[in-house]
Amino acid sequence: xxxxxxxxxxxxxxxxxxxxxxxxxxxxxxxxxxxxxxxxxxxxxxxxxxxxxxxxxxxxxxxxxxxxxxxxxxxxxxxxxxxxxxxxxxxxxxxxxxxxxxxxxxxxxxxxxxxxxxxxxxxxxxxxxxxxxxxxxxxxxxxxxxxxxxxxxxxxxxxxxxxxxxxxxxxxxxxxxxxxxxxxxxxxxxxxxxxxxxxxxxxxxxxxxxxxxxxxxxxxxxxxxxxxxxxxxxxxxxxxxx
Amino acid sequence: xxxxxxxxxxxxxxxxxxxxxxxxxxxxxxxxxxxxxxxxxxxxxxxxxxxxxxxxxxxxxxxxxxxxxxxxxxxxxxxxxxxxxxxxxxxxxxxxxxxxxxxxxxxxxxxxxxxxxxxxxxxxxxxxxxxxxxxxxxxxxxxxxxxxxxxxxxxxxxxxxxxxxxxxxxxxxxxxxxxxxxxxxxxxxxxxxxxxxxxxxxxxxxxxxxxxxxxxxxxxxxxxxxxxxxxxxxxxxxxxxxxxxxxxxxxxxxxxxxxxxxxxxxxxxxxxxxxxxxxxxxxxxxxxxxxxxxxxxxxxxxxxxxxx
Numbered sequence: 001x002x003x004x005x006x007x008x009x010x011x012x013x014x015x016x017x018x019x020x021x022x023x024x025x026x027x028x029x030x031x032x033x034x035x036x037x038x039x040x041x042x043x044x045x046x047x048x049x050x051x052x053x054x055x056x057x058x059x060x061x062x063x064x065x066x067x068x069x070x071x072x073x074x075x076x077x078x079x080x081x082x083x084x085x086x087x088x089x090x091x092x093x094x095x096x097x098x099x100x101x102x103x104x105x106x107x108x109x110x111x112x113x114x115x116x117x118x119x120x121x122x123x124x125x126x127x128x129x130x131x132x133x134x135x136x137x138x139x140x141x142x143x144x145x146x147x148x149x150x151x152x153x154x155x156x157x158x159x160x161x162x163x164x165x166x167x168x169x170x171x172x173x174x175x176x177x178x179x180x181x182x183x184x185x186x187x188x189x190x191x192x193x194x195x196x197x198x199x200x201x202x203x204x205x206x207x208x209x210x211x212x213x214x215x216x217x218x219x220x221x222x223x224x225x226x227x228x229x230x231x232x233x234x235x236x237x238x239x240x241x242x
Numbered sequence: 243x244x245x246x247x248x249x250x251x252x253x254x255x256x257x258x259x260x261x262x263x264x265x266x267x268x269x270x271x272x273x274x275x276x277x278x279x280x281x282x283x284x285x286x287x288x289x290x291x292x293x294x295x296x297x298x299x300x301x302x303x304x305x306x307x308x309x310x311x312x313x314x315x316x317x318x319x320x321x322x323x324x325x326x327x328x329x330x331x332x333x334x335x336x337x338x339x340x341x342x343x344x345x346x347x348x349x350x351x352x353x354x355x356x357x358x359x360x361x362x363x364x365x366x367x368x369x370x371x372x373x374x375x376x377x378x379x380x381x382x383x384x385x386x387x388x389x390x391x392x393x394x395x396x397x398x399x400x401x402x403x404x405x406x407x408x409x410x411x412x413x414x415x416x417x418x419x420x421x422x423x424x425x426x427x428x429x430x431x432x433x434x435x436x437x438x439x440x441x442x443x444x445x446x447x448x449x450x451x452x453x454x455x456x457x458x459x460x461x462x463x464x465x466x467x468x469x470x471x472x473x474x475x476x477x478x479x480x481x482x483x484x485x486x487x488x489x490x491x492x493x494x495x496x497x498x499x500x501x502x503x504x505x506x507x508x509x510x511x512x513x514x515x516x517x518x519x520x521x522x523x524x525x526x527x528x529x530x531x532x533x534x535x536x537x538x539x540x541x542x543x544x545x546x547x548x549x550x
Contacts, residue, residue: 010346015335085329
């Protein structure tokens with residue numbers, strides 16, 4: 001299994017997609033975080049909550065969306081680029097290939113989210129200090145950082161599972177974008193805690209005061225990752241004709 | 243894992259595969275013995291690729307079996323070390339380099355980088371090792387695909403249309419590579435619809451059309467016999483000979499004033515017929531048909547028979 005996970009890492013390292021996502025997370029977090037902090041009004045009662053959102057918008061919202069897409073593109077891309085046949089010829093036990101891919105992408109997702117958090121946290125905390133704003137207790141900040149990293153891992157896993165189920169790159173992109181940015185928005189303004197992307201946002205502190213707690217939100221996302229992963233195991237045995 | 247030295251290395255038995263209502267493979271049975279280069283021939287849509295994919299565990303047969311020795315591909319431990327396969331010219335991610343692509347294939351098997359470099363040299367792609375596959379010509383992709391098939395130093399190669407996209411030099415290189423592989427004890431099953439290319443490489447052929455095997459024989463037998471046995475007969479006793487042929491119900495045509503071309507009978511059979519009729523014979527020779535002609539004769543005839 002270690003070799004298979006290493007193989008999936010190698011697949012990621014030898015293509016441009018993951019590097020583009022890492023660059024995108026760094027650039028967007030570095031651009032958006034100061035802008036979000038600057039938007040917080042001086043006399044606003046919800047300044048601390050807004051600052052917490054500023055912490056998460058780059059490594060949470062943007063990163064989760066990019067990781068969902070990357071995971072789906074990587075797994076559906078095996079069909080698009082017709083590499084799935086050689087993958088299964090080398091490792092015919094398809095469940096092991098899927099498991100290795102989920103683990104490798106989960107680790108990548110955690111790492112990318114951590115990179116994003118390593119940019120947004122210092123920016124927010126430094127700007128908050130200069131503005132005399134108390135963002136959150138050290139314990140809550142640590143919990144948010146953990147949630148961001150865990151959400152990154154789970155978003156990647158959901159993306160890989162979705163791409164494995166759909167087996168089509170364009171369909172995967174469309175389904176993920178429509179689901180996250182339209183369907184979930186229509187059914188509860190982004191924050192119904194039972195839907196996956198809303199739960200990711202709630203976990204990273206973007207649900208405001210009314211959202212479920214970090215642990216509950218992560219549990220919901222993990223449940224979705226489990227459901228999608230299980231569904232993927234049901235469809236990977238289909239014929240490979242491409 | 244190595245296979246028994248006595249059993250066929252490839253055994254396909256009454257294989258059938260349907261996609262919905264479409265029967266891609268109806269009933270295919272054949273075996274390939276160790277150390278042979280077998281051609282799997284048929285027109286486009288005959289069921290060659292589906293058969294090979296079923297053999298390699300990529301599609302699940304509707305019925306029948308396709309085995310290496312006595313084992314399904316998916317049940318072989320580290321199958322790439324026993325069977326190397328090339329199924330498609332689109333061998334890898336276009337953004338990956340040639341060496342990156344082979345490294346991805348080598349990693350699950352623990353194959354060292356030195357072997358990756360060696361197969362790149364073997365297929366003539368050492369200079370293109372760090373180029374992205376997206377910029378490769380189809381011929382280079384085929385070479386890279388073959389490098390992937392050879393990576394695990396397998397005993398068996400299964401190649402689907404390996405000469406597609408290769409220039410004449412590439413085809414000659416492929417032929418020598420396969421002959422060297424077989425000379426070292428390897429077994430090759432290769433599909434093609436370009437008969438002229440396989441004619442100089444394969445030792446036996448399996449002909450398939452409309453999902454059924456039409457013929458399975460050594461190339462020599464196929465061209466001289468199965469494809470429409472015909473014998474050239476030179477005789478001064480034309481009346482006696484044609485009378486005997488008519489009585490035996492054999493078809494013939496007159497090529498020259500003393501030469502007949504007789505369909506459906508071998509020289510020894512005609513010799514006995516001529517002796518019984520008292521006809522003098524100057525020449526009795528089996529008609530040599532090239533593989534391409536034999537293939538088209540056979541597929542046309544049998545396809546019409548199946549349609550009836």
